[in-house]
Amino acid sequence: MAAAKKIKLFVDAHVFDKEFQGTQTFIRGLYKALVEKYAAELDIYFGVCDVDRFAAILPFISPSRILPYKKRNANFLRLVTDIPCYIRNHRFDFAHFQNISMQKTGSCQTIITLHDIIFNDFPNDFPLIYRKARNVLFRRSIHRAAIKTSVSTYSRDRIAERYNILPQHIHVVPNAANDMLPHCSLSKKEAALQIREKFGIENFVLCVSRIEPRKNHLLLLEKYLKLELFKKNIPLVFVGKKSLDVVTLSRCLNDLTEEQKKMVHWYQQVSREDLTVLYKACMLFVYPSKAEGFGIPPLEAITCGAPVLCSNVSAMKDYYFFQPYMFDPGDEKDFETKLNDTIHNLPDENFIMRAADQASHNYSWQHSADIFYNLLKSRKPCGH
Secondary structure: OOOOOOEEEEEEOHHHHOOOOHHHHHHHHHHHHHHHHHOOOEEEEEEEOOHHHHHHHOOOOOHHHEEEOOOOOOOHHHHOOHHHHHHHHHOOOEEEEEOOOOOOOOOOEEEEEOOOOHHHHOHHHOOHHHHHHHHHHHHHHHHHOOEEEEOOHHHHHHHHHHHOOOHHHEEEOOOOOHHHHHHOOOOHHHHHHHHHHHHOOOOOEEEEOOEOHHHOHHHHHHHHHHOOHHHHOOOEEEEOOEOOOOHHHHHHHHOOOHHHHOOEEEEOOOOHHHHHHHHHHOOEEEEOOOOOOOOOHHHHHHHOOOOEEEEOOHHHHHOHHHOOOEEOOOOHHHHHHHHHHHHHOOOOHHHHHHHHHHHHHHOOHHHHHHHHHHHHHHHOOOOO
8 A cells, every 4th residue: 555645834934034033933843843753744845035044943954845935035025926836836735824824826725823913902012004914914814724823822812803713713733942951951050151151141130032012121121220130230131133113112221321231231132052041041031021922931931940030911821830920011010029029039949840840741842743733634635
């Protein structure tokens, strides 16, 4: 009997041509797990502009499975030129897109992962054109997708309500952080030494997130200054590039005194290996976001052994294992009290280990890969 034909899947990975964001983590984690478990059943290709950069971030993908986009400087043209051409030539069964998809091409079925529509919940934090354009594109993309997915029950329910889709028609394929584990072999002392030698900082508070209003960097910076943590030799470290302008944050940074500037550090981008060591070495990881469709950094931080102080709203309500180290980002006094108390009474190692185990148990890339594979299998074309 002839072996069953592999399911051919195309993945639009153009997000790897941009600044780091959670969507990259989603694609990397999900497809690493799929390749490890389902290589015999799946034939997966990825479309990108910067082939070398993608290959460095996802070294487990064969170069023969990376398809370069020719329209390097035309973001949306790939959807009407490069991708339809690849789909026809390779006869893909499925094409997987993040947030925005192309129209159906031949018999190829479209998969959409719509990560969140936070811009509707916080309209004042996003430009009007940004919101209107995304609502049109996101609504159209998820309605015409054969397989509809999102990354959390929170996002699923908000998408279903906004775009008039039954929640059961949107499948939750969660993010995770357990792919950080292979890089966590250093002890906290070894990590601290490595960070001190490379970045010149130690005993620091860490926040990892791209910059936009809802990410709430300003709240953390203001309370750090008010509590005068810089006078206690506790640096504040931000990691993340600007995605949207935050005028109030820029103004606060510009107004720092020389003493304060020496203690506030901002790194737009670091390698995944350095990020892991930063998580491991920090005194405390703080995530003050007002809203997330999922919220990966707190999971990465606890998985790497960092104490975590996390926002308790939107999708992060599910992170019960961080309690009592959670706060309402809309209540500045609550956050200030929690930050001060946690700095002076950090969770012990047993608490961190239990929270890390619970996070890894609840959010696993292999579990997400199983969900995704079963969705493919349930919709696979005849003849497979």
